[in-house]
Amino acid sequence: MKVISVRNLKKNYKAYQKEPGFAGSVKSLFSRKYEQVAAVDDISFEIEEGELIGFIGPNGAGKTTTLKCLSGLLYPSSGHVDVLGFSPWKRNNKFLKQISLVMGQKNQLWWDLPPIESFLLNKEIYEIPGDKFKEMLSELSELLEIEDILRVQVRKLSLGQRMKCELVAALLHSPRVLFLDEPTIGLDVVMQKKLRDFIKEYNKRFGSTIILTSHYMEDVRQLCERIIIIDHGKILYDGKLSDVVRRYSKEKLIKVIFNQKVKPEAIEPFGKINEFDGQSATIVIPRSKAPEAVAAILKKFSVDDINIEEPAIEEIIRDVFTKK
Amino acid sequence: MKAWRIFLLSFQHVLENRSRSFIWVLYVLLPAVVFMLFWIGVVKSSGGDVSGWNFSTITSYYFLLTVLGSTVIAHIEEDVAEEDIRLGELTNYLMKPFSYFWTKFLEETPWRLIQGAFGVLIVIAFIFIFGNFFTLASSPLVIVLALLIMVLAYMLCFTFKMSLGLSAFWLTDSRGLFQILEVLLLIFGGFVVPITLLPEAFSKIAQVLPFSYIVYYPIVAIQGNLSITQMLTVIFAQLAWIFVFYLVYKVVWSEGRRKYTAMGQ
Numbered sequence: 001m002k003v004i005s006v007r008n009l010k011k012n013y014k015a016y017q018k019e020p021g022f023a024g025s026v027k028s029l030f031s032r033k034y035e036q037v038a039a040v041d042d043i044s045f046e047i048e049e050g051e052l053i054g055f056i057g058p059n060g061a062g063k064t065t066t067l068k069c070l071s072g073l074l075y076p077s078s079g080h081v082d083v084l085g086f087s088p089w090k091r092n093n094k095f096l097k098q099i100s101l102v103m104g105q106k107n108q109l110w111w112d113l114p115p116i117e118s119f120l121l122n123k124e125i126y127e128i129p130g131d132k133f134k135e136m137l138s139e140l141s142e143l144l145e146i147e148d149i150l151r152v153q154v155r156k157l158s159l160g161q162r163m164k165c166e167l168v169a170a171l172l173h174s175p176r177v178l179f180l181d182e183p184t185i186g187l188d189v190v191m192q193k194k195l196r197d198f199i200k201e202y203n204k205r206f207g208s209t210i211i212l213t214s215h216y217m218e219d220v221r222q223l224c225e226r227i228i229i230i231d232h233g234k235i236l237y238d239g240k241l242s243d244v245v246r247r248y249s250k251e252k253l254i255k256v257i258f259n260q261k262v263k264p265e266a267i268e269p270f271g272k273i274n275e276f277d278g279q280s281a282t283i284v285i286p287r288s289k290a291p292e293a294v295a296a297i298l299k300k301f302s303v304d305d306i307n308i309e310e311p312a313i314e315e316i317i318r319d320v321f322t323k324k
Numbered sequence: 325m326k327a328w329r330i331f332l333l334s335f336q337h338v339l340e341n342r343s344r345s346f347i348w349v350l351y352v353l354l355p356a357v358v359f360m361l362f363w364i365g366v367v368k369s370s371g372g373d374v375s376g377w378n379f380s381t382i383t384s385y386y387f388l389l390t391v392l393g394s395t396v397i398a399h400i401e402e403d404v405a406e407e408d409i410r411l412g413e414l415t416n417y418l419m420k421p422f423s424y425f426w427t428k429f430l431e432e433t434p435w436r437l438i439q440g441a442f443g444v445l446i447v448i449a450f451i452f453i454f455g456n457f458f459t460l461a462s463s464p465l466v467i468v469l470a471l472l473i474m475v476l477a478y479m480l481c482f483t484f485k486m487s488l489g490l491s492a493f494w495l496t497d498s499r500g501l502f503q504i505l506e507v508l509l510l511i512f513g514g515f516v517v518p519i520t521l522l523p524e525a526f527s528k529i530a531q532v533l534p535f536s537y538i539v540y541y542p543i544v545a546i547q548g549n550l551s552i553t554q555m556l557t558v559i560f561a562q563l564a565w566i567f568v569f570y571l572v573y574k575v576v577w578s579e580g581r582r583k584y585t586a587m588g589q
Contacts, residue, residue, distance in 0.1 A: 073415055073584070073586045074585070074586065097421050101419050106416070110337060113333065121329050121333050123329075125330075125421060
């Protein structure tokens with residue numbers, strides 16, 4: 001069942017262009033040049049119930065703007081957005097009760113009160129029945145290990161603890177669609193992993209649809225089967241994460257450890273040497289030529305270990321952006 | 325129940341910031357005392373009576389002004405403009421299945437109640453010291469109507485300032501606009517001087533503008549200086565202004581939301 005359907009969505013911002021210097025400032029008093037900047041430029045996609053999707057793209061690519069259009073914060077300049085059968089922009093209460101938005105850089109918790117107070121507020125606002133609230137709160141607190149900080153003032157919590165509480169506040173009403181905008185930003189690697197594990201578990205346990213944006217490829221790699229790559233407001237790729245490698249990476253990496261020292265000139269004919277320390281090397285080889293190169297290396301050298309690997313996903317995505 | 329929970333939570337938040345509330349009361353009290361001393365001087369030099377205002381009515385006017393100024397004057401416009409619209413806090417409100425207007429109303433009301441309570445304490449101290457110089461209505465009906473006028477004054481001020489705050493959807497800096505309207509409220513609301521003491525033209529303007537229904541009329545009502553008919557007229561005018569500002573708010577909100585970019589988020 002489709003929960004999100006986006007057709008030809010456009011969102012433009014009006015930006016004012018100022019010429020540099022004092023003269024430019026004076027000139028701008030009388031005439032200002034405005035320009036329409038397309039933050040999201042004619043994108044279309046559909047998302048099925050229960051999917052966990054990663055939106056990736058550089059800063060200013062249009063990821064967050066798309067998320068804001070889907071959650072009803074922004075009024076689309078044109079196109080059609082349907083989330084759970086609603087037009088998000090209209091902010092129908094039935095719609096708002098089924099979605100949630102968590103932004104890594106903002107919080108909804110009351111700063112000088114303990115998180116439990118904000119949770120109780122959400123219980124009333126989302127009209128969560130008493131026993132359902134208790135059940136969800138205990139389940140989420142256990143999963144995120146926050147039982148002992150429920151009664152501590154939010155301002156006394158660490159960033160990681162706060163983020164966990166933000167997630168709880170956003171999930172108490174069991175949203176069918178969850179938007180996560182950079183949920184792991186600023187967190188240390190241990191906390192990033194904990195949140196990642198939680199998101200994965202939550203998606204599995206509750207079957208919610210989750211749309212995630214992140215700068216950390218690790219988030220996307222660990223969580224999302226499907227990714228949508230956006231740049232300059234346009235979708236460059238929409239599909240399985242594993243396919244993006246096949247589609248965009250024209251090369252493979254051969255990592256080889258030799259039994260004795262070899263000279264770099266000896267391995268140069270096989271491909272471009274990426275790393276080399278005398279006894280081990282990483283060679284970049286066109287994808288189609290990898291099997292025969294491995295065979296040739298094994299024939300020519302005494303090899304301790306040899307592996308064919310895909311290039312790092314970060315590099316592939318970077319290549320997609322730079323259109324290499 | 326939702327409303328009650330928001331109200332209670334806001335109340336806790338205000339109690340966490342009680343010293344801030346007290347300072348805000350002083351902010352209203354100090355200018356009131358300055359104006360009072362000035363007018364006491366004027367009343368004395370005019371032989372004890374200026375257009376029907378005497379020493380007792382003028383001192384109680386300014387002390388009631390402190391209570392009313394703290395209780396009914398909402399300071400929501402900067403919050404709406406700076407925090408919510410400019411810094412993007414509005415996002416949190418927009419994601420909730422509850423009206424922004426009423427959430428703000430429930431968040432602001434505890435501030436007014438606490439500051440009003442501080443104001444009342446100051447007035448009680450004043451009555452204790454200068455009991456003879458304090459005039460207040462004594463008829464229960466007048467007191468009930470005066471309290472209703474005070475509640476409506478708060479609703480009117482709140483609705484007006486909410487609409488004002490939404491100007492930030494269009495203006496990069498709304499603070500200049502807020503200052504201008506604050507000055508108008510000072511003059512035409514009866515802060516500087518009771519509006520009947522203003523030059524005649526100004527006094528007439530003050531009666532047409534909404535500001536006098538926020539401060540001046542609630543004070544003279546609780547002082548017992550208005551007839552029942554006059555009080556009913558005031559209530560009618562307040563309701564009309566609330567209706568006007570609520571309509572303005574609705575239109576500005578629906579247009580402004582299209583402009584919202586959820587920046588800083």
